[in-house]
Structures are given as structure tokens and as C-alpha cells.
Amino acid sequence: MVRLLGRFVRCESPSHDKSSVDRMARLVAAEWRRRGAKVTTLLQKVRGNHVRAEVWLGAGRPAGQILILGHLDTVYPVGTLAKMPFRISGGRAWGPGTFDMKGGLVIALAAVDELRSTGLRPCKRLVFLWNSDEEIDSKSSRRFIEREARRSDAVLVLEPAYGPDGRLKTARKGVGTAEITVTGRAAHAGLDPEAGVNAIHELALQTARLMRMNDPHRGITVQVTVASGGTVSNVVPDSAKALVDLRISKLADAADLERKLRILRPVLKGARIQVTGRINRPPLERTPAVREMFLRAKALMSEIGLPLDECFAGGGSDGNFTGALGIPTLDGLGAVGDGAHSSREHVLIRSLPERAVLLAGLLSTL
Ligand SMILES: [Zn+2]
Numbered sequence: 001m002v003r004l005l006g007r008f009v010r011c012e013s014p015s016h017d018k019s020s021v022d023r024m025a026r027l028v029a030a031e032w033r034r035r036g037a038k039v040t041t042l043l044q045k046v047r048g049n050h051v052r053a054e055v056w057l058g059a060g061r062p063a064g065q066i067l068i069l070g071h072l073d074t075v076y077p078v079g080t081l082a083k084m085p086f087r088i089s090g091g092r093a094w095g096p097g098t099f100d101m102k103g104g105l106v107i108a109l110a111a112v113d114e115l116r117s118t119g120l121r122p123c124k125r126l127v128f129l130w131n132s133d134e135e136i137d138s139k140s141s142r143r144f145i146e147r148e149a150r151r152s153d154a155v156l157v158l159e160p161a162y163g164p165d166g167r168l169k170t171a172r173k174g175v176g177t178a179e180i181t182v183t184g185r186a187a188h189a190g191l192d193p194e195a196g197v198n199a200i201h202e203l204a205l206q207t208a209r210l211m212r213m214n215d216p217h218r219g220i221t222v223q224v225t226v227a228s229g230g231t232v233s234n235v236v237p238d239s240a241k242a243l244v245d246l247r248i249s250k251l252a253d254a255a256d257l258e259r260k261l262r263i264l265r266p267v268l269k270g271a272r273i274q275v276t277g278r279i280n281r282p283p284l285e286r287t288p289a290v291r292e293m294f295l296r297a298k299a300l301m302s303e304i305g306l307p308l309d310e311c312f313a314g315g316g317s318d319g320n321f322t323g324a325l326g327i328p329t330l331d332g333l334g335a336v337g338d339g340a341h342s343s344r345e346h347v348l349i350r351s352l353p354e355r356a357v358l359l360a361g362l363l364s365t366l
Pocket of ligand 1: 100
């Protein structure tokens with residue numbers, strides 16, 4: 001598993017670099033073909049290609065379908081490997097994308113190897129969907145994910161596990177981005193300040209309003225995360241803008257939050273504001289069916305003498321799309337590790353076979 005992980009990590013695959021992600025897609029597709037899967041490459045014009053691998057190990061007709069999700073892309077630009085090479089030390093495998101989530105891609109392959117070598121026969125068709133754009137917005141893959149999810153009885157997501165004890169993610173926040181653009185009026189800051197309308201001042205007033213939309217009890221967070229404005233120090237700025245990170249725990253709160261953003265009006269006389277954006281990943285809610293799947297996973301882990309816990313994750317994944325369709329979705333089944341999207345990214349090597357066994361157990365009993 002470590003050797004395969006090394007090959008995947010050395011194939012750099014930033015979301016925005018089509019030829020690189022396509023190379024990763026070919027590498028992964030070849031591994032699935034070697035295992036007898038029916039592999040389809042979903043060709044994309046702008047984004048990297050997605051890979052669909054179908055595995056049917058049973059006899060006769062499948063009793064349903066299980067969808068397994070993961071992504072081929074990483075957040076690291078080509079060349080990162082030179083500063084952050086794939087390496088093994090202290091029982092860990094380090095490198096860009098080890099944890100998020102090339103470890104998960106390896107776990108899926110090992111789980112299928114495990115099913116074959118033990119002769120376990122899932123009664124359902126297994127569809128593995130590896131997209132190329134999860135780290136940016138999943139815009140080009142969302143429809144494939146949703147189409148497969150609608151045909152599935154359950155969705156398993158191989159995103160990284162949470163924390164050092166490898167928790168599964170049974171709920172995730174919904175995520176969105178808004179952009180607020182403020183237009184004021186420029187004027188000389190010294191000679192004629194009253195003639196101006198300070199766009200940064202307006203943005204600051206709007207920021208204070210936005211911050212008041214936070215509601216920790218309902219799980220609503222609104223954070224102005226990027227702001228810019230102005231030109232030079234002696235001019236009253238006529239423009240400013242900000243990006244706002246939006247998160248909700250309940251789908252029911254999306255419309256209300258979006259409405260609150262739309263009805264924002266300027267405070268300063270002469271200022272204009274425009275707000276765009278919305279919640280684009282719905283929350284993954286912990287339904288009774290999700291809870292039941294988690295308990296199944298926990299029982300499987302206890303058979304091999306390991307504990308398993310669950311958690312609520314603030315970040316979103318493609319599992320949010322499938323959960324919103326009402327398909328029971330269990331997330332965080334990937335590797336245990338730490339440091340996603342940072343120079344400290346790594347996986348615990350011993351977690352790779354443990355997770356492969358867990359996934360094989362779920363695939364053969366769901
Ligand atoms: Zn990820």
C-alpha cells in the first residue's frame with residue numbers, strides 16, 4: 001500500500017492543471033483495470049477527467065449499488081514535491097496529498113484486493129467515482145456524483161478521517177461563498193474628503209453586520225475572510241470588496257441566510273453594494289440511516305479489536321451532495337493522519353490496512 005501511495009503522490013495533480021490531473025486519472029484507471037474493474041474515463045474539456053470504476057464480485061444480478069467517492073486532485077501546485085518529497089519516517093508517509101486523499105484511493109484498491117483474496121462477495125454492485133475537481137468546487141463532477149448516488153443505496157466517502165483516532169464524519173456543515181462589492185466615490189483625502197464616499201468604511205460597516213449573522217447554537221458561521229479596497233493613501237477609496245465564507249448545519253437555514261445577504265443595504269449615503277453568492281454545498285445531516293451505517297462500521301472495527309468514533313466536521317465534501325439527495329452517506333473513511341493542505345501532510349501507515357479492512361467489511365455487508 002505504501003509503494004502504491006508513493007506512486008500516486010509522485011504523480012502531482014493540482015485541480016487547475018488538466019494535463020497533470022489527467023495523468024493521475026490514467027494511473028488510477030490502470031490500477032482498477034488490472035483488478036478487472038469496468039473502467040470509464042469521464043472526459044472533461046476544461047477540468048481534469050474523472051474516473052468511474054465498476055466492480056461486481058457476486059454471481060447473478062446485483063441487489064443494488066454502493067457508491068464510493070474520492071478525488072484525484074490536490075491543492076498543491078506542480079513542483080511541490082521538490083520541497084516536500086514523498087518520504088517514510090516515524091511510521092508515517094509524508095507528502096502532498098498523502099492524507100487528502102491519495103491514501104483513500106489506495107485504501108479502496110486494497111479493499112477490493114481484500115474482498116477477492118478472502119472470497120467475500122458483496123451482494124451489491126460497487127461503483128467507485130474519482131473526480132478531478134473536489135478541491136475547487138466539484139462543478140464539473142457534481143452531476144456524475146448525483147446521478148450515481150440516485151442509483152445507490154449508500155455512499156461511502158474516502159476523505160481523510162478526523163483526528164488521531166480516525167473518526168468517521170457523520171455530519172458536515174454546508175458551505176458557500178459570498179462576494180460583497182462596494183462602490184463609493186473617490187476624492188482627495190486631504191483637500192476634499194467630504195466629496196468622497198469611503199468604500200472601505202462602508203465595507204467595514206457591512207462586515208460588522210455580517211459578523212452578527214453568526215449563530216453558534218444553530219451552527220451558522222459567517223466569516224469575512226478576504227478583503228481589499230482602495231488605491232493610494234491620499235485618495236478616498238471608491239471601491240472595496242470582500243469574500244465571505246458561509247457555513248450552515250441545517251439545510252433549512254440556507255434560504256434564510258441567503259435572503260439576509262440579498263437584503264443588505266448600504267449604510268453610508270452615496271454608497272452602493274452588491275452581494276452575490278450562495279450556499280453551494282448543502283450540509284450533510286446525521287440521519288438515522290447514517291447513524292445506522294456508522295454503528296455497522298463501529299461493530300466491524302471492534303471485530304478487529306479497534307475503537308471507532310464519529311464526529312461533526314466543519315468542512316464540506318462531495319458527500320454533502322449525496323446526503324442532500326437523501327442517500328445515507330458515511331464520510332471520513334479514508335486514511336488517518338494530519339496536516340491536510342500543509343507542508344506537514346502525512347498518513348499513519350498502520351491505518352492504511354486497518355481502513356482497507358473496514359471498507360471491505362462495509363462493502364460486503366451493506
Ligand atoms: Zn479531500
